[in-house]
Amino acid sequence: MREVQGPVPEPYSIQVKICGLTDEAAVAATLQAGADLAGFVFFPPSPRHLATGRAAELAKPLRGRARIVALTVDADDRAFDDICTTLCPDLLQLHGDESPKRVAALKARYRLPVMKMIAVRDVADIERARAYFDVADRILFDAKAPPGASRPGGLGLSFDWRLLAGLDLPLPFMLSGGLDPDTVATAIRIARPGAVDVSSGVESAPGRKDPAAIRSFVDAVRAVGRETVTAGGGALERIPT
Numbered sequence: 001m002r003e004v005q006g007p008v009p010e011p012y013s014i015q016v017k018i019c020g021l022t023d024e025a026a027v028a029a030t031l032q033a034g035a036d037l038a039g040f041v042f043f044p045p046s047p048r049h050l051a052t053g054r055a056a057e058l059a060k061p062l063r064g065r066a067r068i069v070a071l072t073v074d075a076d077d078r079a080f081d082d083i084c085t086t087l088c089p090d091l092l093q094l095h096g097d098e099s100p101k102r103v104a105a106l107k108a109r110y111r112l113p114v115m116k117m118i119a120v121r122d123v124a125d126i127e128r129a130r131a132y133f134d135v136a137d138r139i140l141f142d143a144k145a146p147p148g149a150s151r152p153g154g155l156g157l158s159f160d161w162r163l164l165a166g167l168d169l170p171l172p173f174m175l176s177g178g179l180d181p182d183t184v185a186t187a188i189r190i191a192r193p194g195a196v197d198v199s200s201g202v203e204s205a206p207g208r209k210d211p212a213a214i215r216s217f218v219d220a221v222r223a224v225g226r227e228t229v230t231a232g233g234g235a236l237e238r239i240p241t
């Protein structure tokens, strides 16, 4: 019998975030599929934008079962006060041009973990993450929106995942931008993120989630996670039960 030598590789535990939920069917599909994080968008130009009261209603079945994420774009304190009071999110996703100082101020004011988005087109963009290492809890790498785009994300655009290959960050990172059930496994194998995030890639129309696509996406992530490879981005911490 052959003896296996050396350390046994760890299974790759990757978290999945489904973003831009706008109706009960999408919430149910997100839970049934076993996603780890569920995102609500608070940015009026987006087809996924919700009033905070509606998001709070939709979030009820998610609480304690998936982490509730509030996505904002350069929002002011008044908007955050409303979001944090009405929705009580578990995580703030900052998807605009928020400075490190603003990230630190939001963390201190709301006492919530913060994920800062870094828009990526080339290798210099990855370097911009460095400024947030001391103030953010995690980094989200998304594709840079083209000039004049109506929103800085949720456009179904991807970037060159090879820019993230071998990246060794002091905090976990999530990957997004143009992922879908067919591409997510390749993206994970190349970029080795701790988590992946999807919006357009599991929709039948902008703002309308497709429950079957949500299931396929989560299944595809779980399948690649069962491959015995070690996570470069590091798995995010477990959701408290």
Ligand SMILES: O=C(O)c1ccccc1N[C@@H]1O[C@H](COP(=O)(O)O)[C@@H](O)[C@H]1O
Pocket (backbone or CB within 6 Å): 019, 020, 039, 041, 043, 046, 047, 048, 071, 073, 095, 140, 142, 151, 152, 153, 154, 155, 156, 157, 176, 177, 178, 179, 197, 198, 199, 200, 201
């Ligand atoms: O989803 C939106 O409408 C949105 C609006 C403004 C900023 C970000 C938004 N979504 C985030 O964008 C990325 C990529 O989305 P996609 O999968 O390419 O559609 C993702 O992190 C969403 O959370």
